[in-house]
Amino acid sequence: MDLRRLTRGYRRPIVAAAALSLLGTMLALVQPLLAREAVDTAAAGRIPWPVIGALTALFAAQAAALALARWVQAHTGETMTRDLRRHLTGHLLRVRLSALDTGRIGDLIARTCGDTAAVKTLIAQSLGTGLAGAIGLVASIGVLAWLDPWLLGAVVVLFGGSFAALLAVVRRVRAESRTAQTAEGVLLADLERALGGIRLVRACRAEEVEAVRLDTSARGAYLANLRMAGMVALSGPANDLAVSGAFLAVLLVGATRVSSGAITLGELIAFTLAMTYLAAPIYEIFQAVSAVQQGSGALQRIGEVLAMPVETDRPVAVARVTGTPRRSGPVMEFRDVWFGYDPTRPVLRGVGFSIPARGQTALVGPSGAGKSTIFALAERFYEPDHGTVLLHGRESRFIPYSRHRSVVGLVDQDNPLLAGTLRDNLLYGATSVTGGEIRRVLAMTGLHRLIETLPNGLDTPVGDHGRRFSGGQRQRIAIARCLLAEPDVILLDEPTAHLDPDSENALAETLHEVSARCALLIIAHRFSTIRTADRVLVVDEGRITAAGTHDALSQEDGYYRRMADQPPFSGTGYTSPPNPRLP
């Protein structure tokens, strides 16, 4: 992302603001000429009414032009920031998960909010005024040269030195700005980490550790901003000093030239007045260059986000996958699928299986075997490095993402709810659902009784990540949401994980009912889930090592039998491992 790309589409208002600023400067430049006439007329003992009137009109027109220029600039800055944020958030919501895995969410939030605000300052402070300032500077120098080239010589010597010093400062500002923005990103990411895991922080009594960590990040931003502020602060008085020095020099040299008769008193006053208008463009240019330097650090960071790869449908995307599964053939297939989060270290090594259009299939296997990774590929969060995933017999990579995900629903174990009302959560993935359909699904998932106890029924807020509800309730709400979207395959990550035996039985019935209408692929950690499945797939070290019914596998597969004998698979629920410290 660079300034040229950023300003595409906004050049007209930027040029308009520059033109208005320039008009203001030009109106100001005429004033010394009129002032000279006014002074010389007054010195001759007459009151120059017409000139005074013209001067007053010029002052008013200059103020109006400059005010309008500032408004146009601020408006352009706000519009660009809004559009940039829209572009960024739209991009971020489509970024590939593999790219998001390596970044920190807080830093991405900082880039979307803080860095775009820095860019706004760049637009609001710099582009228009900078352009106008540059033209104004040339024009002011022209007027000064016309009034008295000798006096101008004295001014150039004094201003030239301070200008060179300012340029050196501006270069350092750019580097510090980038450091400050990065530090702000780290601070937000750390804050998001601490607040996102606040229960863990409290339970581990880690408030102090997190406070120190946050303080360190805040200090990074503080120091970089201080260094930047120091340089900007130094440059201000340096600029003022140069201006005062130049004025003094002009007055001294000018007085000798007036006394020698080389120029009139009016010309000296006109020159001095014109000089005040020279200071303004110089200041504007300095502000603009410094804002560009500060904003370019932010622009670079925004560019990095926009360079993150996004999920894009293939041009040959086939939108012909029908909503109803074909009666013959599996709804989903994995064919020799290889995949690694780091492609050099495969997690899935030639996974192959198929899921019939109806019924429950359980995925079992030890921790780290690759079960969740199979889900991630089934949902197309990642694409296989090798091999194919098929949906209704078609290669999923040719199906538009949104179509694919309307066919494959997911009920995740972690944070299955979003802040909002219960109704928002239930209708999150569903486009058009009738009241009757909602009631049917609520009854099916046993949520109708819960809703009767809520103060505002379906319009009750669920709290951040659905904290208002228990783990089991959250899970059932997530299942209801998924059912309302009517997918052909539902991926469920151990649906009974948070349930008591009664709720577990109720859910088993629900799943049985659901599986008569669509396919269920369930990561199972509990015996009760496996027992009710029509088919079990055993995953080990990234491969499907056995497939069949629970009874058949218990007879035939030694590995499965050994695993099924271990808690938590044995028995009806989870059995805690023995605590060695207890007698």
Ligand SMILES: Nc1ncnc2c1ncn2[C@@H]1O[C@H](COP(=O)(O)OP(=O)(O)OP(=O)(O)O)[C@@H](O)[C@H]1O
């Ligand atoms: N986003 C990720 N980035 C890098 N590696 C990952 C990522 N997610 C999982 N892994 C690795 O992939 C391997 C398989 O993990 P996966 O979560 O698929 O196992 P699992 O069978 O679901 O385990 P569990 O039953 O404990 O949930 C593990 O070694 C894990 O460290």
